[in-house]
Amino acid sequence: MAHRNAAAAAPGAALSLTGLTKSFGPVRALAGIDLEIGAGEFVTLLGASGSGKTTTLNLIAGFLQPDAGTIVLDGRSITSLPTHRRDIGLVFQDYLLFPHLTAFNNVAFPLRRRKVGSGEIRRRVEEALDLVGLHGLGKRYPRELSGGQQQRVALARAIVFRPPLLLMDEPLGALDRNLREVLQLEIRRIHREMGTTFIYVTHDQEEALVLSDRIAVFNTGRIEQLASPDTIYDRPGTTFVAGFVGDSNIFRGKLARDELHCGQWRLGAPRTPGVAEPAAIVVRPEKMRLGALDGAANRVRGRIVERVYLGSALKVVLDVPDLGRVLVHVPPGDLGQLETGATADVSWRIDDSVLVPDTQAESTEGEGHD
Amino acid sequence: MTTTSWRRLWLVVLVGLIAVWLLLPATVVLPMSLNATSRLSIWPEERSFDLYREFFADPEWTNALIRSFRTAAIVSVLATVLGTAAALGIVRGFRRGAGIVNAVILAPIIVPVVVAAVASYLVYLRWGLVGTPLALIVAHTCLAIPYVVVTVLASLRGVNPRLESAARSLGSSPAGAVWHVTLPLIRGGVIVGAFLAFMQSFDEVVVSVFLASRRGRTLPVQMYSSLIEDIDATVAVASSVILVLSIVLVLLVGVSRLANARGQSGTP
Numbered sequence: 001m002a003h004r005n006a007a008a009a010a011p012g013a014a015l016s017l018t019g020l021t022k023s024f025g026p027v028r029a030l031a032g033i034d035l036e037i038g039a040g041e042f043v044t045l046l047g048a049s050g051s052g053k054t055t056t057l058n059l060i061a062g063f064l065q066p067d068a069g070t071i072v073l074d075g076r077s078i079t080s081l082p083t084h085r086r087d088i089g090l091v092f093q094d095y096l097l098f099p100h101l102t103a104f105n106n107v108a109f110p111l112r113r114r115k116v117g118s119g120e121i122r123r124r125v126e127e128a129l130d131l132v133g134l135h136g137l138g139k140r141y142p143r144e145l146s147g148g149q150q151q152r153v154a155l156a157r158a159i160v161f162r163p164p165l166l167l168m169d170e171p172l173g174a175l176d177r178n179l180r181e182v183l184q185l186e187i188r189r190i191h192r193e194m195g196t197t198f199i200y201v202t203h204d205q206e207e208a209l210v211l212s213d214r215i216a217v218f219n220t221g222r223i224e225q226l227a228s229p230d231t232i233y234d235r236p237g238t239t240f241v242a243g244f245v246g247d248s249n250i251f252r253g254k255l256a257r258d259e260l261h262c263g264q265w266r267l268g269a270p271r272t273p274g275v276a277e278p279a280a281i282v283v284r285p286e287k288m289r290l291g292a293l294d295g296a297a298n299r300v301r302g303r304i305v306e307r308v309y310l311g312s313a314l315k316v317v318l319d320v321p322d323l324g325r326v327l328v329h330v331p332p333g334d335l336g337q338l339e340t341g342a343t344a345d346v347s348w349r350i351d352d353s354v355l356v357p358d359t360q361a362e363s364t365e366g367e368g369h370d
Numbered sequence: 371m372t373t374t375s376w377r378r379l380w381l382v383v384l385v386g387l388i389a390v391w392l393l394l395p396a397t398v399v400l401p402m403s404l405n406a407t408s409r410l411s412i413w414p415e416e417r418s419f420d421l422y423r424e425f426f427a428d429p430e431w432t433n434a435l436i437r438s439f440r441t442a443a444i445v446s447v448l449a450t451v452l453g454t455a456a457a458l459g460i461v462r463g464f465r466r467g468a469g470i471v472n473a474v475i476l477a478p479i480i481v482p483v484v485v486a487a488v489a490s491y492l493v494y495l496r497w498g499l500v501g502t503p504l505a506l507i508v509a510h511t512c513l514a515i516p517y518v519v520v521t522v523l524a525s526l527r528g529v530n531p532r533l534e535s536a537a538r539s540l541g542s543s544p545a546g547a548v549w550h551v552t553l554p555l556i557r558g559g560v561i562v563g564a565f566l567a568f569m570q571s572f573d574e575v576v577v578s579v580f581l582a583s584r585r586g587r588t589l590p591v592q593m594y595s596s597l598i599e600d601i602d603a604t605v606a607v608a609s610s611v612i613l614v615l616s617i618v619l620v621l622l623v624g625v626s627r628l629a630n631a632r633g634q635s636g637t638p
Contacts, residue, residue: 090540
């Protein structure tokens, strides 16, 4: 440990997962995961429950053994190393503070296991408590702390031994919304200040967008897309990613050259090599306009069925024949005379849309067309 | 007075009555032991400490007392270590079959003691153990383990097993996680188990009568024999000694649990 701390300006370590598979009885939790994470990077594993993200975390932590594949941390295979020798920090959703120890002794726990001297322990524990904003609360027992404070203690305990990699398993899942937002910012700050590699597991797409350098979107034991938050949002790689992260319009149809035929509509699609059927066009609601647009744009016509005021925008839902429900975000006031029941044109630039493989073709067949 | 405080008072009175009803019969030995004559009498006319002097002057009684104490102490340690390990195994070790293991370990409480006594007598006879201190220690440990297992299991149910995962992620070996996290959290159950194991051995008669030699009698066996052989009033002193000793132990356990609770009240 010590040599690593001394040597590195950026103390984070690179992690590389290769061909990880894991089954529980007949259930395949991970169907082959490859993931390269750079030193000091903040990567979020995003997915619904049962998508494999937590299994991946447990494999990295060493709580589970993979059926196949390797885990390499800092150039060294840790695949068969027991948890306590991996030197990886962990923060759990339910904190898992030791109830018989004070906050100070909870944070000191990993240092005591590493036989750090008592003066050094005192200094480093105080430093870690300061870093998480709990100065002076070291004498409290976990039961005397609020949920947010307990999670801060857990965070301090997981970073006090300066692990090259910190894993967080839905750490804010048990907290209310305001506190979650405060702690998100703190986690980002701590990540910046420490330079440790962070892997963060969540099912909350907003949290993933706010926190991460890159997001790995999990679906049924695979990574659907691994990219930066803006790429995930603007250029989703599959219909699953588009549907999971943010609101989107997904139009399914027959692919013919640069067009997608959806019933009566022939929608222009951006030229995307390598995408074959089943395919779909994805457009974010804020890229949609009511009325016509100049240049290379698609235009369809439908009936307004709902309008919802969102504060920063007005959400308009239209029913478009052969396309189903179409979601449009317009600036408040832009709707003009258009009331519910009125017919309206909806347009979008071809460049603002994405042509993607339809990974949910079987499960949602017939929803968007016919 | 509010309804709740009435209800509270009621409870206190009820619990007090039950306690008196359970303990009063045992306390008759206290006045008996103060009898100035050597006859057995529940409420003696003349009182003195003569019987106590007799008791502590007679090596047959004092040796029995020391022997009982030593046996119970060793049994308590052995049963606590083995019983705690067994309870951890039942909760953490077995995926399947924990119920069967549990039943086997609890069997000594369920099997009639006299059957266990005859069985261990016959087996130890073969092994040449009958009459040795080891025989008593082994037999008493078997009888005491279930008490430790039951109390430790009850404590373990309140401990989140994932705390050990957290400890391992922080650098504890699996055994270290049990030592540094789980054991401190079940300390109360372990202390009560150790106390029950001690008392189980200290006042055990049936098995001891079969296994103890004439010169290796424990206090309860000595009491039993002294009543059978010649009605000896010193038995009241022996009973009082046991009674006072168990009360002191109960108080010690209570105080340690209280201190424990003050240190970490609200722990699950």
